[in-house]
Amino acid sequence: MTEAKVRVDEVMGEIERDVRARLRRHLLKKGGAADYEDQEIFDAVHALLSRAVDGRDLDATLLPELVDGDVDWRLQTHLNLSTHRPAATGRFILFAKKKLLLPLTRWLFEYSQENFRRQDRLNRILFVCIEELALENARLRRSLETTASAPAGKPAR
């Protein structure tokens, strides 16, 4: 039996529209932004944030480059044991940290490390979101300036 082809892009288009509508209703019900009453505004916000979360490389953003000069913003998720003590004392302290203290506190370290990793990812997503908003703002500003500088009566291109 041959059945009509089911096109994934069409089905996904329907599903994504339905999901956005459900999400909008859910947010409004929970007291989300009143602007979401307007489906078009909601869709525009959804598209911008989705682009930030799904479409961008989290390691290629401008803000971290600017912040990096002043603050070490990345969460350090690996453990680096060190001591300022010299020679034999230092070696003994490092040995004690690695072989005695670390095994005792490893459960806490691993629990924290996992949360640090999550927070680190979230930070990078937020950087991308901010950059997407800044990009949108820059594009709008340029479009506005072009419109303003166009001769009266002739629409800007």
Next chain:
Amino acid sequence: MKLACVVHRYGADIAGGSEGHCRLIAEHLAAHHDVTIVTTCAKNHITWANHYPAGETHERGTRVLRFPVARERDMRRFMDLSDLIAADRATPDEQEQWFRENGPDAPELLEHLRRHGAGYDRVLFWSYRYADTYFGLPLAAQRAVLVPTAEEDPVIHVDALEAFFARPKGFLFLTPEEQALVAARMPGGTPSAIIGSGLDPAPAASDLSSLDALGLSDPFVLYLGRIDPNKGCQTLIRHFLRYVEGGRPVQLVMAGPASMPIPDHPRIRPLGFVDEAVREALLRKARALIMPSPYESLSMVLLEAWNHGLPALVNARCKVLRGQVERADGGLYYSSAIEFIAGLDYLLDHPDAARQLGRQGLAYVDRQYRWPIVLEKIDALLAQVGHESL
């Protein structure tokens, strides 16, 4: 041709993706070529502890040379370096050290390539991330073909790979997405082919009685493979529990060895490792395959599901999975819990459309992934590499 296939571990009882891919390709190439597998004695992919005896054996038409692992993996050192790589903070030395710590550390394997590499017509290396390939490929670069099995994870972006990807004389990719990922780092004009993996047609009928004793309820959706947080299984379980909270009477069957806790819930049924008969029956009886993995270079399980006419619901954040589903028109994808719920609803509420998606997946496998098609592409690439570089 006299071919060597270099892979980090090898054996019929090893379930890993790239190892399984290597074994299938090598066994099929052995019908027309003289194939030697160059590998380690390791079976465990975490520790690399020696398991198989060192030396030469003959397995399913191939000669297998196993070399001992000199040092097991130190997971703490490896994780620390992985964090540096993920944070894009690793120095060139630390990047190289990452490959060393990832292992397997098999100096005799490298020595074999150094001394005898020129004795093979072509040397195929699987998975750029493992030490045997990363340090071994330069020793046989003149005749090297790389099967990178690259995924979109932080390691693929390390600077050290710029020089490494310039070495092979040819590339065999698993998907167009993987090719695009590596192409940006390899010299233009290097011969390459997208081969995926080969499959034989599934048996026309299966014995479903092996499922009786398992007490599965109908309908069920299937996860097949290693149950591991890195494979997206934590997220899958979270999404699925949210799905069944809505009252849908569906079960999630998870078949594969578990390396994470699975919640004790009446709608989740972990089966552990299953044999071929059960696997076959599960693929026949399930309503859909769920593939939650965020990183894949090719999902063999997805191809297997389509080989049985089973539609799939895959993680859209993995470009490879989404690309496979879109090219095949063989399933749906999700990038959030709410899309997971909507996608699963669609597959369960539209059984005719779901079956059609499965059939379209099968037609795609017939077009792209039957053995004669795959072997023809490999042979053409091996001939091209020889013509251009040797």
